[in-house]
Amino acid sequence: METWTINKLLNWVTQYLKDRGIESPRLSAELLLSSVLGLKRIELYTHHDMQIAKPDLDKLHVLVKRAANNEPIAYLVGKTEFYSMEMEVSQDCLIPRPETELLAQRAIEFLRMRDGIQHVCDLCTGCGCIAVAVAKNFPQARIIATDISDQALAIAARNIERHNLQERIKLLSGDLFDPIIPQLDTGKFDLIVCNPPYVSAVEYDKLDKNVKDYEPRLALFAGEDGLDIYKRIIEKVDMFLKPDAALMLEIGYAQGQAVHKLLELSGVFTEIKIEKDFHNNDRIVSAVKIKS
Ligand SMILES: C[S@@+](CC[C@H](N)C(=O)[O-])C[C@H]1O[C@@H](n2cnc3c(N)ncnc32)[C@H](O)[C@@H]1O
Numbered sequence: 001m002e003t004w005t006i007n008k009l010l011n012w013v014t015q016y017l018k019d020r021g022i023e024s025p026r027l028s029a030e031l032l033l034s035s036v037l038g039l040k041r042i043e044l045y046t047h048h049d050m051q052i053a054k055p056d057l058d059k060l061h062v063l064v065k066r067a068a069n070n071e072p073i074a075y076l077v078g079k080t081e082f083y084s085m086e087m088e089v090s091q092d093c094l095i096p097r098p099e100t101e102l103l104a105q106r107a108i109e110f111l112r113m114r115d116g117i118q119h120v121c122d123l124c125t126g127c128g129c130i131a132v133a134v135a136k137n138f139p140q141a142r143i144i145a146t147d148i149s150d151q152a153l154a155i156a157a158r159n160i161e162r163h164n165l166q167e168r169i170k171l172l173s174g175d176l177f178d179p180i181i182p183q184l185d186t187g188k189f190d191l192i193v194c195n196p197p198y199v200s201a202v203e204y205d206k207l208d209k210n211v212k213d214y215e216p217r218l219a220l221f222a223g224e225d226g227l228d229i230y231k232r233i234i235e236k237v238d239m240f241l242k243p244d245a246a247l248m249l250e251i252g253y254a255q256g257q258a259v260h261k262l263l264e265l266s267g268v269f270t271e272i273k274i275e276k277d278f279h280n281n282d283r284i285v286s287a288v289k290i291k292s
Contacts, residue, residue, distance in 0.1 A: 004057060007048040009033060013064050020068045028073045029064075035077035036060045070210040083133035087159050092151035094219040096129040099277045100195050103250045103284055104133040106275070107193045110246050110286075111138045114190060118142070121240065123176055123194040123233065126219060128156030128169070130193055135165045143169045144189075146179055149218055176229070177236050188242045194233060195250035200226035203252070226252055230259050238268045243291040248284060256282030263287050 004012075010029050017025035030041045036059045039047065052060075063076050074080040074095045079088050082096040083104050089095050107130065111118045117140050122131040125145035135141050147153050153171050160169045172179035199207065199220045211220070222228045230249065237247055247269065251259050256274040263269045269287035277283035 004052045005049050006033065006037075006044050006052065009052060009057075009060070010044060010048075013060070016064060017067060022067060022070070028067055031073050031077055032060060032063050032067060036063065070208075070213065072210050072214055075214060082129040083137070085132060085136065085163060087127050087129050087132070088155055088162065089127050090155060091214060092149065092216065093127040093155050094215055096127060099279075099283050100130065100250055101133070102275070102277055103193065103195060103248060104130050106284060106286060107134050107191060107248055108137045110191055110248070111141060116140065118190045119187065120144070121146070121180065121189045121192045123192065124148075124196045124219075124229070125156050125171070126152050126195075128159045128171075130195060131156070131169050132159050132163050132165060134193070135168050136163055139168075141168060144172060144180060145169055146172045146174060146176070148173070148175050149216070152216075152219070176232055177240060180240065188245065189240055190242055190245050191248065192233075192237060192240060192245070193248045194229075196229035196233065197222040198226045198229065198250070198252045198255060200224065200252075225258075226255065227258055227262070230255075230262055234262050234266050234268075238266070238289070241268075241289045243289055245289050246286060247289070248286045251282060251285050253281035253283070256285065259285045 010033060013029035014026045017028050022028060030044055034041050034044055036056050066076055067073060072095055074089050075091055079086055080095055083101050087096060120134060120141050120143045122143055122145040125131050125147045128145060131143045131145040135143055145156060150173055153173055156171055160166055197220050199222060201224050204221050260272055260274055263272045268289055270290045272287040274282050275284040
């Protein structure tokens with residue numbers, strides 16, 4: 001019978017995925033193999049001549065076939081990295097994107113400029129990645145994170161526990177601000193951060209197969225022009241913000257001007273800024289509430 005070492009398998013899986021047009025085939029092969037073997041990626045190289053047992057070969061075979069069919073690697077291995085932290089994910093939540101790390105970073109920077117305990121709201125928390133990154137990097141944050149999907153919230157709860165942040169992040173289930181009763185829960189917030197669904201109808205139809213076929217529509221689609229959730233947040237946000245508090249939103253690459261306009265028209269904000277991501281696309285809109 002043919003023997004398979006880690007090194008030989010890595011090369012074979014990489015080529016198999018590459019031939020089927022899968023992005024980052026080497027990284028994907030490493031992630032799948034390390035998941036099946038319970039090894040860190042680096043250990044695949046320090047144990048490169050280790051022989052793989054038949055049951056592990058069978059498990060890998062199933063995963064590689066699913067990956068070749070465009071199923072996201074993060075769902076296959078049940079986790080991904082966000083802000084250098086491991087996050088559990090499943091098909092019940094969006095896979096956090098590297099672009100969203102910029103939103104988390106700006107949130108942390110804003111909070112670090114302020115004194116004392118800071119009350120933060122993470123709307124549309126999904127797997128909880130933004131709330132967890134903020135809480136881990138800013139110990140004075142007290143966070144309320146909400147989502148309309150109870151399945152996503154179950155994953156967020158496990159991520160919060162995994163990073164030992166149960167004392168500082170409270171999860172609430174419901175539509176945007178609905179589950180938050182301002183005076184009862186925290187008073188008002190110093191920062192509201194949100195990466196909402198923002199894909200328009202036309203864009204949704206054109207999404208890559210690995211997104212459209214596997215990630216929750218609820219996490220992506222936001223009406224005809226993709227602006228539904230921004231409109232609903234901006235309509236209500238005033239009563240949840242302290243006078244000098246900030247709102248930070250992730251946006252789609254073509255939505256900067258539209259979201260800027262919505263914020264301007266609300267009459268609630270000053271210092272409205274659009275920031276680009278590392279692909280030079282508009283990605284974050286931030287604004288500060290006018291002191292009244
Ligand atoms: C784009 S995902 C973002 C998830 C996570 N914050 C991230 O950055 O990876 C949007 C999330 O919004 C949630 N969502 C959709 N509509 C909502 C609503 N009306 N109220 C609250 N959450 C909603 C979805 O369930 C999904 O988890």
